[in-house]
């Protein structure tokens with residue numbers, strides 16, 4: 424079977440064994456046997472971020488955004504106030520979620536790809552108005568890794584909890600939840616953990632989950648308190664789970680722990696190096712400065728050559744077995760390449776070869792005119 428190599432930021436490539444795990448006997452998810460799988464998956468998800476038994480994971484059927492929404496609408500009290508750090512599309516999404524529920528909030532709209540100024544954010548937190556701070560760990564719209572640890576230290580000093588959207592860093596970059604300073608950490612089944620799409624989850628302290636009340640006027644379905652209580656009491660999810668996706672995630676977790684957190688990160692870093700060296704040797708420039716790169720996803724400046732068109736570039740690579748991704752929200756036109764998933768350096772070498780061929784085929788040299796900014800136009 425020839426395999427499409429996915430360089431979009433999730434759903435990422437999965438192993439053959441994870442795909443096979445989808446094919447299980449039909450089972451009612453209210454059976455004890457399925458409950459055991461759920462509880463094993465829950466424990467595995469918690470363990471990925473080195474959280475002890477004082478933490479738990481609340482799972483929801485839904486894409487990653489469902490988990491972010493659950494974390495925001497279940498934790499910010501009606502009399503509280505949320506501060507959102509927005510330096511990209513996913514930061515902006517957290518503000519939109521707060522607005523959709525009418526949750527009291529302020530958003531620090533820094534501009535896409537702008538490095539958060541910890542001192543300025545600390546000054547804002549000093550007003551003492553905030554009960555929660557929300558920040559994206561890896562801002563997938565630009566490939567920037569945000570300084571979550573420093574922001575969390577500042578927030579905690581002001582008595583403020585921290586909600587971290589770690590969607591595209593979880594299981595790709597080693598995380599210790601306590602060290603990172605995340606009180607609520609959100610991710611999904613289909614990015615660096617290399618499972619199938621359909622499950623989102625929030626990791627937090629059991630004690631906080633136990634004491635959180637249900638706030639009126641918030642989501643009925645995406646309620647962390649109810650969902651947690653239900654699984655604790657019945658060993659089942661409150662509503663129908665994506666049964667086969669849970670089996671696949673169980674297998675993906677087994678493979679994650681077999682590979683090891685450090686080895687997975689090292690493989691992703693190898694993927695990045697081969698991809699990034701190759702692409703830049705062909706003349707492409709990165710959007711962000713070197714020191715803020717996640718190395719899980721990278722945004723490259725789009726060529727302004729008259730023959731360039733994203734769709735044509737994408738289609739020529741798609742025909743050769745590679746899926747690339749358009750840019751999102753950045754000040755400069757970009758396309759994005761992720762190096763997460765069940766792929767390795769040899770796939771990346773093949774990709775660079777395919778790009779070289781496509782550049783010739785589409786006659787794209789030189790890629791840039793003098794009007795295009797130099798490498799690292801953002802992130803300063």
Ligand SMILES: *Cc1c(COP(=O)(O)O)cnc(C)c1O
Nearest residue numbers: 486487488513561563588590591
């Ligand atoms: C992928 C992603 C999400 C979730 O997107 P869904 O389409 O809902 O899965 C949220 N935040 C970040 C940073 C992401 O990379």
